[in-house]
Amino acid sequence: DAKTTQPPSMDCAEGRAANLPCNHSTISGNEYVYWYRQIHSQGPQYIIHGLKNNETNEMASLIITEDRKSSTLILPHATLRDTAVYYCIVRVKNSGGSNYKLTFGKGTLLTVNP
Amino acid sequence: DSGVTQTPKHLITATGQRVTLRCSPRSGDLSVYWYQQSLDQGLQFLIQYYNGEERAKGNILERFSAQQFPDLHSELNLSSLELGDSALYFCASSVALGDEQFFGPGTRLTVL
Numbered sequence: 333d334a335k336t337t338q339p340p341s342m343d344c345a346e347g348r349a350a351n352l353p354c355n356h357s358t359i360s361g362n363e364y365v366y367w368y369r370q371i372h373s374q375g376p377q378y379i380i381h382g383l384k385n386n387e388t389n390e391m392a393s394l395i396i397t398e399d400r401k402s403s404t405l406i407l408p409h410a411t412l413r414d415t416a417v418y419y420c421i422v423r424v425k426n427s428g429g430s431n432y433k434l435t436f437g438k439g440t441l442l443t444v445n446p
Numbered sequence: 447d448s449g450v451t452q453t454p455k456h457l458i459t460a461t462g463q464r465v466t467l468r469c470s471p472r473s474g475d476l477s478v479y480w481y482q483q484s485l486d487q488g489l490q491f492l493i494q495y496y497n498g499e500e501r502a503k504g505n506i507l508e509r510f511s512a513q514q515f516p517d518l519h520s521e522l523n524l525s526s527l528e529l530g531d532s533a534l535y536f537c538a539s540s541v542a543l544g545d546e547q548f549f550g551p552g553t554r555l556t557v558l
Contacts, residue, residue: 366546375448375536375549376489425544431502432544433479433491 350407354420357401369416450550464525471539478520484533
């Protein structure tokens with residue numbers, strides 16, 4: 333699995349958009365970008381994933397650069413409940429292989445301030 | 447609520463003991479994964495199952511074992527417990543291998 337690089341921490345004002353960057357310069361053509369978050373000691377929560385097109389769901393938007401070497405997770409209107417560690421993970425999806433583990437790095441601690 | 451359930455929520459035991467952690471996947475999910483989260487190691491993959499069969503192992507100690515039963519629930523057995531085994535243990539499930547994984551609330555194990 334490709335390695336990802338994320339800033340260790342970020343701050344955001346409540347109600348503003350939170351833009352969390354992730355670098356994955358060694359990503360392979362069949363690897364997807366996944367985002368998860370973990371609110372203190374709770375189970376990680378799936379947010380969104382994508383291959384090369386931008387994706388949006390009810391939680392967030394995922395913007396992937398054309399060369400796929402970096403991506404940005406956007407929380408459009410951050411709330412205090414969005415304070416969490418956000419993990420960017422790259423991984424193959426359904427390749428016929430056997431190991432589909434998620435490799436978690438240190439992630440970005442997003443603190444949403446009132 | 448992810449739909450994945452784990453029991454117990456908390457477990458306190460002594461060194462040398464054996465414990466069993468239980469996980470029920472989301473309805474319809476065939477794949478189960480176990481992860482360990484400790485303060486110094488972060489979230490680490492332990493093992494994965496698909497429809498009752500072990501499919502991949504990660505950094506799982508020989509003292510640890512797991513299985514997935516015909517009703518698709520899974521159990522993680524930890525034996526000869528050491529202080530360093532104190533951690534959060536998460537179970538995740540997905541419809542099939544490679545799909546998005548949904549995590550349970552975890553079991554906090556404390557070994558005294």
